[in-house]
Ligand SMILES: Cc1cc2nc3c(=O)[nH]c(=O)nc-3n(C[C@H](O)[C@H](O)[C@H](O)COP(=O)(O)OP(=O)(O)OC[C@H]3O[C@@H](n4cnc5c(N)ncnc54)[C@H](O)[C@@H]3O)c2cc1C
């Protein structure tokens with residue numbers, strides 16, 4: 099056992115830190131730190147800075163333009179990015195679709211799509227969920243019917259994150275309605291400029307427009323946009339989901355979140371002293387930090403096993419459950435720290451920075467983030483579904 | 498023992514519940530939230546006509562209630578329907594401030610305000626919290642100093658709910674003593690249009706509006722004082738106790754709605770070919786929610802039943818109720834969202850609003866931790 103990073107790892111960390119110091123735009127890190135939206139432009143800007151550096155695709159093999167980092171380096175990179183309040187990289191193209199294309203796509207698809215993911219020309223979104231198909235994804239109903247060298251797609255996807263910015267969507271569609279549920283599904287790449295596609299916003303409870311409904315009416319998709327084989331989409335979908343669950347523990351986000359709570363709790367005054375000195379608040383904070391310390395090590399243990407070639411099993415489900423619980427608890431602490439300042443609606447936050455009546459920095463978005471992050475335990479396979487997996491795998495052979 | 502409501506309260510509860518079920522639809526509430534005043538003036542008038550505002554104040558000042566159980570009965574219904582109208586701030590909090598703590602009769606001027614309040618044609622706001630007060634009820638740094646004939650107010654008040662709609666603000670300020678002292682606190686009626694008052698308003702996450710209020714050398718006549726100079730602490734504590742009973746009951750009502758919506762959803766939502774309510778993992782969680790709602794109901798009954806007790810006993814029960822509801826409320830709001838899945842996160846779904854009401858209630862007058870500290874202090878005494 100050695101809990102220390104190697105000298106190479108430490109040098110790598112220093113290199114990442116120097117890059118972030120030099121290249122991360124202040125306005126973007128401020129927006130992330132204060133919990134404000136970035137907009138498409140903000141995401142695009144950071145995307146291209148990372149692409150220029152060649153650090154956009156830590157998980158890709160080098161032959162496609164990946165960084166060639168090992169699991170520990172990827173972890174260090176993520177940790178440093180969170181610490182510096184770098185924008186989150188939108189994962190749909192880079193870490194979800196790309197691995198599927200790399201493994202199951204045709205040479206033409208790889209040559210055409212992968213460079214456009216890196217350049218940012220294509221912004222992808224994920225068309226999996228439907229109104230009737232959430233946890234039970236295999237019950238999806240969106241139909242694709244072969245008509246010459248096209249598929250004609252009809253149906254509705256929902257919860258499509260940042261679909262309003264996307265120009266491409268990867269979809270699960272039903273190509274054989276008579277087959278058993280999982281067997282009649284195909285994986286299609288669809289240009290969102292195709293006639294017959296309509297994107298409708300869904301406003302979440304914190305007032306943000308983050309997800310959408312996507313409607314398909316007689317949308318014609320060229321057959322060359324089918325990934326792999328017809329009716330084998332479920333295999334690719336599951337493969338993608340294992341990648342969706344990378345960095346699921348969100349240790350870096352939790353650490354950054356904990357720092358933000360501490361900053362706020364130092365500013366807030368309770369009985370003439372900083373809130374952070376209040377024993378009950380301090381106890382809650384300590385408990386979250388203790389949980390996070392243990393989870394960070396669980397995460398590293400799994401990463402290190404993966405680096406030695408062991409495929410993670412139920413551990414990724416465990417990380418998802420614990421990681422989201424800790425992040426949500428930290429969000430809860432942040433709103434508590436803000437006290438009455440948590441009440442105002444962030445979307446209409448009080449005044450600009452130059453107003454004497456502005457709320458303490460960072461306090462105006464904490465409640466909105468608390469509510470928004472309820473999603474963490476719902477999406478990417480809800481925590482209940484993860485627990486079902488853990489129990490099934492663990493008890494499976496015994497009952 | 499008798500846990501039945503009196504006939505009058507039962508009638509009030511029934512008629513209010515019916516009114517809100519008919520009139521306080523999601524669309525009506527959305528409209529109220531979007532109104533520049535932060536509430537619906539039409540609904541406000543109707544609530545007054547139904548007797549809701551009068552039920553919150555004692556007969557001596559023109560009301561027909563004002564006891565803990567009157568307040569709890571009304572607010573459980575307001576919470577059940579997710580009402581955003583400023584009944585708590587205008588009627589309970591400011592109403593109680595105008596009434597005085599019991600040993601003092603309201604002046605003719607204050608009586609007139611109370612009558613207008615009961616009739617539904619007066620909006621008020623209590624400007625009390627400050628950047629450094631964090632839920633401490635006597636932590637007031639705003640000063641009221643004498644300047645010849647006048648009193649001059651200087652300070653800043655934070656997140657003053659209903660401030661923009663209010664015809665008058667009731668402002669707490671210090672005429673003596675140090676931050677945190679009970680002695681030296683006074684209350685003043687302040688016209689928000691007065692010179693030196695500056696406001697910056699914003700919508701609240703769970704509906705309604707509030708403002709940051711700056712008092713920059715606001716000149717008032719001595720007659721603007723409410724009650725005695727330097728002796729307002731008891732008045733403030735009495736009013737806050739009533740407001741906390743109201744808030745606890747409101748949250749209870751909202752918890753009931755969240756639980757009901759969840760049960761409805763679990764029996765209709767199909768995944769894996771069956772209603773998700775057939776999964777035992779979810780059934781047990783609903784059972785826990787139902788157990789917590791009953792605990793919350795008892796806590797509200799305890800607090801409401803002790804509102805007229807000695808301050809020590811009263812506050813101990815109030816703090817207990819608010820701590821318990823702070824804890825169980827969070828649990829129920831989060832569970833209700835989780836068991837619904839994505840749909841609960843959408844702004845237009847009823848539960849989203851109800852869950853926000855429940856959670857944000859904790860940010861008024863003291864969160865669960867603060868209430869626990871209060872309970873410990875009061876129990877040790
Ligand atoms: C903010 C947000 C962003 C999203 N982004 C995307 C996206 O970009 N693309 C996309 O395709 N999807 C996206 N989703 C959809 C997400 O994957 C689904 O919400 C999720 O799969 C859950 O489905 P559901 O909401 O229909 O809930 P349901 O499946 O209806 O579940 C409701 C409740 O029942 C529980 N439950 C269901 N089945 C079981 C069971 N067998 N045992 C025990 N409990 C069970 C669930 O855990 C949950 O608590 C997003 C969702 C949200 C909220």
Ligand SMILES: Cc1cc2nc3c(=O)[nH]c(=O)nc-3n(C[C@H](O)[C@H](O)[C@H](O)COP(=O)(O)OP(=O)(O)OC[C@H]3O[C@@H](n4cnc5c(N)ncnc54)[C@H](O)[C@@H]3O)c2cc1C
Pocket residue numbers: none
């Ligand atoms: C100190 C003590 C004194 C007792 N005194 C008496 C007595 O005087 N007379 C008498 O007749 N009995 C008595 N009992 C027995 C007692 O009633 C049983 O222990 C009880 O009914 C549980 O049965 P079990 O211990 O066989 O557990 P099991 O029934 O085997 O249950 C084991 C676990 O599985 C859970 N479980 C079982 N079924 C379900 C389900 N459908 N869904 C979810 N979870 C489930 C249980 O909740 C428990 O957690 C006593 C027990 C104890 C410990």
